[in-house]
Amino acid sequence: MSEFRRIMMSSFLMLLLHFPAADVKRYSRIVRAGDEVTLPFDNVIDDQDKCESTKWLFYDSPYTAAVTLFEDGQIHKDPKAKSDRLNVTENCSLVIKKVTEEDAGAYSCKQFNKSGEHQGPESRVYLSVVTMTGHLDNDEVTLNCSVETFGRCTHPVKWLLQGQDVDKDHREIKTSQSSCSASVTFLTSLFSYTTRFELFTCNVSNGYTGEVHLFPVSPQSSATHEWTSENNNKETDSKHPEGPAVWWVIMVSVGLAALIITVVTVHVWTRAKGGKKRMTKNLEQNDEDEDEDEVNYENDGGSSASV
Structure with a gap:
């Protein structure tokens, strides 16, 4: 139990080192990969246009530097900023579409006045x-x-x-x-x-x-x-x-049907061609037989005349 408390205390101190601001509102969100999540921000300055005075930062671990996601009213065009899946609502909350494991981390939202000074409480959202x-x-x-x-x-x-x-x-x-x-x-x-x-x-x-x-x-x-x-x-x-x-079953069925049609077509064509050859051969054989009959008839006639 004491070991657990020590670990929790060290983790808490580590977070304080990363986020030294005292006036902070903390949130925790647990979502499933693939879902959409909205990270809240409840302290919007009224006189800003398109959240131009709001800045969103992302920390993927307590040991890495922050990545700027949103600043000056625009999503940062950076591969690490996952810009294609980010959006900011009218009240400057951050929307992440199709959440992935890489999105897990701490998100910090701050506001600045026209003089560039930090104004109002900071929002920290821990996303799991x-x-x-x-x-x-x-x-x-x-x-x-x-x-x-x-x-x-x-x-x-x-x-x-x-x-x-x-x-x-x-x-x-x-x-x-x-x-x-x-x-x-x-x-x-x-x-x-x-x-x-x-x-x-x-x-x-x-x-x-x-x-x-x-x-x-x-x-x-x-x-x-x-x-x-x-x-x-x-x-x-x-x-x-x-x-x-x-799709595999459909493809196999179509391929099998095509093969059967091809085999039947070849078989029919082969039989037709074979029948045509036999018919031609029979006709030729009949012609030869008729020629032989004519020769025999002429020979028989010659013999009778001789007698």
């Missing part, structure tokens, strides 16, 4: 990002849930089955937990492909506010749910067929 993945290894499924945070992680993570802890009563289900991550492993025979996404939920507790966030498993969200297979065979359900598999 939840990522969920799945792995299929033969007949075993493993679901992973992890949280990326600013500095040391203080958000406990665990898996729930039908809203309850996966306890010792489920011996056929294995669970493991570590700092800001948890996994659950079970046999594919226990749950159908559809059912497993309805029953399992990732539980993330906010270490700053005590709030609990529940994140269901969603196979439809490609940005947040990555499936890998040991044998490169993705498990499918009749109600949820995989797109590539469907």
